[in-house]
Amino acid sequence: MTGSEWWRTAVIYQIYPRSFADANGDGVGDLPGISSRLGALRDLGVDAIWLSPFYMSPQRDGGYDVSDYCDVDPLFGTLADFDEMLRTAHELGLRVIVDIVPNHSSSDHPWFQAALAAAPGSAERARYLFRDGRGTHGELPPNNWESVFGGRAWTRVLDSDGTPGQWYLHLFDTSQPDFDWENEWVREQFRGVLRFWLDRGVDGFRVDVAHGMIKAAGLPDYIPPADGGSMGGGGTPSLEPEPAPTAPFWAQDGVHEIYRDWRTVLAGYPGERVLAAEAWVDPLSEVAKWVRPDEMHQAFNFAYLETPWSAPALRTVIDASLDAFTAVGAPSTWVLSNHDVVRHATRLALTVENPQGHGVGPTTVGLGNPAVGLRRARAASALMLALPGSSYLYQGEELGLPEVIDLPDSARQDPTWFRTNGERYGRDGCRVPLPWTAAGPSYGFGPTPASWLPQPAEWATLARDTQLGEADSTLELYTRALRLRRANELGWGSVRWLPGYPREVVAFTNGPVTVIANTGSTTVALPAGDVLLASEALTGRELPGDTTVWLRS
Structure with a gap:
């Protein structure tokens, strides 16, 4: 880094x-x-x-x-x-x-309200993604895209005379029209x-x-x-x-x-x-x-x-x-x-x-x-x-x-x-x-x-x-972890993997700290070193499942 x-x-x-x-x-x-x-x-x-x-x-x-x-x-x-x-x-x-x-x-933004009031092809509509619909009378959306929130990603607007007009794209809610970033x-x-x-x-x-x-x-x-x-x-x-x-x-x-x-x-x-x-x-x-x-x-x-x-x-x-x-x-x-x-x-x-x-x-x-x-x-x-x-x-x-x-x-x-x-x-x-x-x-x-x-x-x-x-x-676990992270400059460090651990164990050193995380259910013996942080209480030198420990030798 x-x-x-x-x-x-x-x-x-x-x-x-x-x-x-x-x-x-x-x-x-x-x-x-x-x-x-x-x-x-x-x-x-x-x-x-x-x-x-x-x-x-x-x-x-x-x-x-x-x-x-x-x-x-x-x-x-x-x-x-x-x-x-x-x-x-x-x-x-x-x-x-x-x-x-x-x-x-938002569809309430003055820019979009101006686009709704303007005609197709206008500068105001060009700020958003308005398109003509497909089908004989433009009754179908311009494509098949779906919204992140579910349902189709297009909504049709009414022209000034009340007739159905163009469609606008909203990858999210109908109230969130997409800008045209071109x-x-x-x-x-x-x-x-x-x-x-x-x-x-x-x-x-x-x-x-x-x-x-x-x-x-x-x-x-x-x-x-x-x-x-x-x-x-x-x-x-x-x-x-x-x-x-x-x-x-x-x-x-x-x-x-x-x-x-x-x-x-x-x-x-x-x-x-x-x-x-x-x-x-x-x-x-x-x-x-x-x-x-x-x-x-x-x-x-x-x-x-x-x-x-x-x-x-x-x-x-x-x-x-x-x-x-x-x-x-x-x-x-x-x-x-x-x-x-x-x-x-x-x-x-x-x-x-x-x-x-x-x-x-x-x-x-x-x-x-x-x-x-x-x-x-x-x-x-x-x-x-x-x-x-x-x-x-x-x-x-x-x-x-x-x-x-x-x-x-x-x-x-x-x-x-x-x-x-x-x-x-x-x-x-x-x-x-x-x-x-x-x-x-x-x-x-x-x-x-x-x-x-x-x-x-x-x-x-x-x-x-x-x-x-x-x-x-x-709360105290996070507070201690953040204090130790800063004191040991872990953010500036590097990961060096430690061999010899079971498949369900993540073990590495970062600077002066050894980190061992047991994602399995079988207890793992800990190496030598002072316990700086443990996500759960330890019994002796054993690391139980679903637990992470920081050690310093």
Whole structure:
């Protein structure tokens, strides 16, 4: 790994604003709530925070449907609240990355409203992907593409005289029309958006759907693989050197030109500002293209996230990741959970495949044992935080929060739930507001019992104040791991595999630390060395199953 920039080894904490902390008691998290809790993140030991969208939005997709990229939605506060949050974070030594959503806007955005009001062929419509329909009277959509959220990816509009007209593309919800990124006007608007937030002092951007934006010429028909995840890739991540056939709306070569342009914008600002890619792309050698020296700085390692709790699979994906990213001079950016996937405290115990975006709920088959899930999650997190490079944590994973499975149907809000008529549960289960205190209304999330998604009763036992200072708690495990990671400079290190261990054991050294993760059920003898960290209590010099240990000789 080359360079000394902060982002190469940073541990970055994702905040989903509506579920982090609620200052005004309306049941939705907000920017003042974030400001009030940043001290806890400093104490946890992270280096930076990433905020999911807080922009003006009708909130049909949790804020990923933006109606004004340069203002704060009143649901979350004001621009002054944002500036105060940013100032507080910087005073605490935390950098701040914000989401940017460039693939699509809200259908409420003035740009799209102008496109609806304009005629076919107009400059306003050229900002989005409007097309004539197929069939005798244009009654069929322009192609067979399906939405990430289920159903077709095209919606027909009415002309000014009330007759059916053109169709517009929305890879996500009907309320999220895709931009046409071949249009220079669109590119210039987003340069302005980047500069607006960079001028306010943000340290970078996480780019939503960073593998989208450019579509294949002619918009050809496409049938995705049956086991594919909703955001692309091939379902089970591929480590093969040759990529699978690419969907005509994902990972087109033209996206790289956009990020080279954005990299130039960021380079005009001091302080090592960063771009982090959400790119669901297979194989890892393809993901690495997003982080070549003149493009983005980080790309989430979703192949690692989707790897099962199996030592052979983990060794393979770690090697492939380090090889692919090192080849372009970038760090691997490890991740286990986020706002779009089943929390890994639940996911790692699933006994059947669960494609990304489907979610889990009361009727899901193969949910597994919650205790096993938590034990594996703790072990997996301890393993991840020992790897060189950067890591992202999702709010609540440091508390061992599982996916909330028993949400009532009436409470669900994810577009996936509605667009699939309840066939897919979607992502609400990983977005339930955090428990800060065991007592009090909404478990300390806010000053009232209000909570935009209902919190389960067991949140009391997982609350932060319950775990703080408890040696065996998940919170203390994360806190110790982050402290030791920094003290031993593990983010700057390298992996050297240790021979002689059973097949179900991951064993390596990173600098002065020996890391051993037992993904099997058979106890393994530990080598000599002081125990620095263990994801579960040890008996003597034996490492039980589903446990990770750090040693120092």
